[in-house]
Amino acid sequence: ASRMIAFEARPYAFSFPLDKTALLVIDMQRDFIQEGGFGEIQGGNLAAVQASVKPTSELLKACRDAGMHIFHTREGQVADLSDCPSSKLIRQAAAPGNSQHLQVIGDSGKLGRLLVRGEYGHDFVDELQPLPNEVVIDKPGKGSFWNTPILHKLKARGITHLLVAGVTSECCWSTTIREANDRGFEACGVIEATAGYNPSFKTASVDMISWSQGLFGFVANLEPVLEALA
Ligand code: TIU
Numbered sequence: 001a002s003r004m005i006a007f008e009a010r011p012y013a014f015s016f017p018l019d020k021t022a023l024l025v026i027d028m029q030r031d032f033i034q035e036g037g038f039g040e041i042q043g044g045n046l047a048a049v050q051a052s053v054k055p056t057s058e059l060l061k062a063c064r065d066a067g068m069h070i071f072h073t074r075e076g077q078v079a080d081l082s083d084c085p086s087s088k089l090i091r092q093a094a095a096p097g098n099s100q101h102l103q104v105i106g107d108s109g110k111l112g113r114l115l116v117r118g119e120y121g122h123d124f125v126d127e128l129q130p131l132p133n134e135v136v137i138d139k140p141g142k143g144s145f146w147n148t149p150i151l152h153k154l155k156a157r158g159i160t161h162l163l164v165a166g167v168t169s170e171c172c173w174s175t176t177i178r179e180a181n182d183r184g185f186e187a188c189g190v191i192e193a194t195a196g197y198n199p200s201f202k203t204a205s206v207d208m209i210s211w212s213q214g215l216f217g218f219v220a221n222l223e224p225v226l227e228a229l230a
Contacts, residue, residue, distance in 0.1 A: 007228040009220035010210040014188040016161035022069035022154060026144065026166025026173050026194075028056060028128040029074055031121040033167065036110030038121070041103050044197030049167045052195035055222050056165045057127050059193045062229040069157055070134040073144045075172060076115045076122045081106050083140040083147070142172050145179040154185070161186045163225065165193035170201035174216075177209055181216045188218035190225055 002017030031037035033049050040046055063070060077084045089105060105114055111121025117138060130136050139148045154162075162185050166173050173194045180187045189209055196202040210219045 005228050007220055007224040009188055009218040009224075011212070011214045011218070014186075014218045014220055016186065016188075018066060018068065020158055021161040021163065022071050022157070022159045023060065023063040024144065024162055024164045024166070024176065025056060025060060025070070025072045025128060026164065026176055027073055027075050027168075028053070028124055028166055029076075029122060030111055030125055031076075031115055033125050034111065034121070036121075038105070038109070038114045039168075039197060041109065041114070042197070044168075045199075048197060048199060048202075049195045052165075052167060052193055053125060053127050055190075055192035058226065059163070059165055059190055059222060060128065062226050063163065064131070066229045068163075069159060070130070071137060071150065071153070072124065072128070072130045072134060073137045073139055073148075073150070073166070073172070073176070074117075074122065074124065075139055075142070076117045076119075077105060077140055079113075079116055079118070081116075085141055088141065143175040143179045144172070145176070145183065151183060159185070162188070164189045167195055168201070169194045169196035169205040170198070171196075174205045174209065178216050186217065188220055190222055191219055192222040 002019050005018050006013045006015040032039040103109055107114055112119030135153055137148050137150045144150050162180055164177055164187055177187045177189055191206055206219050209216045
């Protein structure tokens, strides 16, 4: 039988079978976290997302030590951008009267072509590089389930429960939790291990996930998760 683990969470304790649970680390890429990347060009608060790197490393280590399945996702496009949803490509472009987006997906930035696979900025930050036995999911959209093999890879491993870390809370992290919930996965976001480009976005994203009896899932603080996995 699976070893069951539980920790304090919102709206109530998150209980999961250890061998049927995966850690998803969402988009901890240089483009979203480092200077000169896509996030900074968007106008993001980099200090806020950088603060999530250490807690995410601690969570990753605890999940590795517990023998859990580990998935890392990476947002990016193929070199000719043919897999980029047109709505996403258009929205990154400078809109009339908005001079913020001086560069768009596919343009050359300080970390290479923005959000293009194989570029330096597209890869994971050094602290959160995957190990060879871990799954890397390249995704063209914000959610992890659209146009990727993640559902099949989770099902193939019999996974039913997810712990979810990564950036950004308002975008790919929460979109992925919502997509997972619609597919029957019990997901718990780890609060210190996610961050947004605006503190109020993170608060709202976390609150919306767990509102009522868990509208889209659960959220928990890192400390009880680490204690339960130890
Ligand atoms: N723009 C923004 O806040 N985020 C993204 O584009 N991708 C992720 O959240 N990973």
